[in-house]
Amino acid sequence: MALTLSKKAMAVKPSSTLAITAAAKKLRSEGVDVVGFGAGEPDFDTPDNIKAAAIQAIQDGFTKYTPASGTEELRQAVCDKLKRFNGLSYEPDQIVISNGGKHSLTNIFEVLLNPGDEVVIPAPYWLSYPEIVKLADGVPVFVTCSKENGYKITAEELAAACTERTKAFILNSPNNPTGSVYTEEELRALAEVIIEKDIYVVSDEMYENLIYDGKKHISIGSFGEEIYKRTITCSGMAKSYSMTGWRIGYTAASKEIARLMGSVQSHQTSNPNSIAQKAALEALCGSQTTVERMQKEFDRRRMNMYNRLLEMPYLEPNLPVGAFYVFVDMSKTIGKLYKGKQIDSVETLASILINDYRVAVIPCADFGFATHIRLSYAISMEQIEKGLDRIEACLMALEPAEAEVQACAFRTESLAKAS
Numbered sequence: 566m567a568l569t570l571s572k573k574a575m576a577v578k579p580s581s582t583l584a585i586t587a588a589a590k591k592l593r594s595e596g597v598d599v600v601g602f603g604a605g606e607p608d609f610d611t612p613d614n615i616k617a618a619a620i621q622a623i624q625d626g627f628t629k630y631t632p633a634s635g636t637e638e639l640r641q642a643v644c645d646k647l648k649r650f651n652g653l654s655y656e657p658d659q660i661v662i663s664n665g666g667k668h669s670l671t672n673i674f675e676v677l678l679n680p681g682d683e684v685v686i687p688a689p690y691w692l693s694y695p696e697i698v699k700l701a702d703g704v705p706v707f708v709t710c711s712k713e714n715g716y717k718i719t720a721e722e723l724a725a726a727c728t729e730r731t732k733a734f735i736l737n738s739p740n741n742p743t744g745s746v747y748t749e750e751e752l753r754a755l756a757e758v759i760i761e762k763d764i765y766v767v768s769d770e771m772y773e774n775l776i777y778d779g780k781k782h783i784s785i786g787s788f789g790e791e792i793y794k795r796t797i798t799c800s801g802m803a804k805s806y807s808m809t810g811w812r813i814g815y816t817a818a819s820k821e822i823a824r825l826m827g828s829v830q831s832h833q834t835s836n837p838n839s840i841a842q843k844a845a846l847e848a849l850c851g852s853q854t855t856v857e858r859m860q861k862e863f864d865r866r867r868m869n870m871y872n873r874l875l876e877m878p879y880l881e882p883n884l885p886v887g888a889f890y891v892f893v894d895m896s897k898t899i900g901k902l903y904k905g906k907q908i909d910s911v912e913t914l915a916s917i918l919i920n921d922y923r924v925a926v927i928p929c930a931d932f933g934f935a936t937h938i939r940l941s942y943a944i945s946m947e948q949i950e951k952g953l954d955r956i957e958a959c960l961m962a963l964e965p966a967e968a969e970v971q972a973c974a975f976r977t978e979s980l981a982k983a984s
């Protein structure tokens with residue numbers, strides 16, 4: 566048999582975004598002033614009331630195993646929150662607390678999929694979805710969403726992507742990387758297709774509290790019994806409460822799915838950290854004023870950033886309605902000349918930005934859109950302004966070329982076809 570390794574593990578695609586992040590880190594460690602637009606987590610500190618609850622838990626000796634699916638009180642608090650905020654009715658035995666939202670998703674797909682089952686993933690997507698599906702022996706099926714529709718999948722597109730083998734569809738609203746939010750009408754149309762095709766929908770609602778323009782978050786599972794029983798709702802503490810390091814996520818599903826997830830988890834990791842569970846309880850049940858303050862500050866940065874990007878040459882930003890990212894179409898920079906050399910890809914432009922302008926952006930090939938970048942506004946207003954000045958300076962240095970190459974658009978197309 567020789568010393569071979571798992572084909573499945575070797576097929577996992579390492580994140581290309583890491584290259585830029587690593588380059589930025591290296592420059593920073595050399596004392597270079599780099600502006601990083603890569604942040605995938607809020608820049609705020611975890612609220613004090615949440616920290617205090619964790620300290621209290623330690624002092625009270627709440628430091629032992631809890632039930633594998635999480636404490637009864639936290640699962641009850643999740644139910645109360647789902648009822649109050651999402652209009653969803655669940656009992657504690659339908660809830661599984663996991664080690665972060667990513668772990669929730671991992672467990673969900675382990676419980677849903679058999680080898681070869683297809684999962685429809687609208688592109689652009691959060692880069693972990695395809696890898697999580699593949700690790701659970703599933704097959705990701707990508708649907709490239711149109712810019713005209715705010716990079717959101719339509720009911721017709723979902724219906725067309727379904728085959729005999731389709732098991733589930735991943736919905737992510739508010740969306741990472743686009744910041745787009747599905748309207749009630751769009752969600753109802755998708756729900757109809759999900760019911761008709763008789764598939765599951767995994768609704769990743771991680772950014773549910775970060776939503777702007779007076780819009781209200783809507784959970785697809787709240788539209789009645791038929792969609793409710795096909796919905797697996799997943800969320801967590803990380804983005805809403807600035808608790809990325811605490812690692813608490815949760816899933817709400819049928820009793821059967823929750824039971825299977827609990828049993829998988831009982832062998833995998835046992836319970837999530839007991840102290841973090843107490844902190845999560847405080848996050849859900851305590852004062853929400855810091856969440857509201859965070860949301861307001863993100864909103865201010867969002868509009869500043871979007872409006873400035875709109876005025877820059879070549880760029881076509883998508884107006885985000887949720888989360889903390891602006892998704893920017895960079896197609897018009899492709900084929901332009903920089904110092905006499907043609908820009909052949911968004912990655913090339915990203916390396917020019919980091920090396921010559923000291924600004925890190927995330928190229929979105931791994932998010933299924935090779936023509937775009939993602940800019941996070943989970944950094945201070947001052948940093949945002951400095952970073953945008955630098956991006957603008959770089960764009961001003963570009964010159965038109967004779968024959969403009971469409972290599973990037975072509976790559977996005979072949980990514981979609983490769984599925």
Ligand SMILES: *Cc1c(COP(=O)(O)O)cnc(C)c1O
Binds near residue numbers: 664665803804
């Ligand atoms: C950050 C994120 C998650 C998971 O976050 P955890 O840190 O694992 O709780 C899930 N989905 C999306 C879209 C995210 O951006």
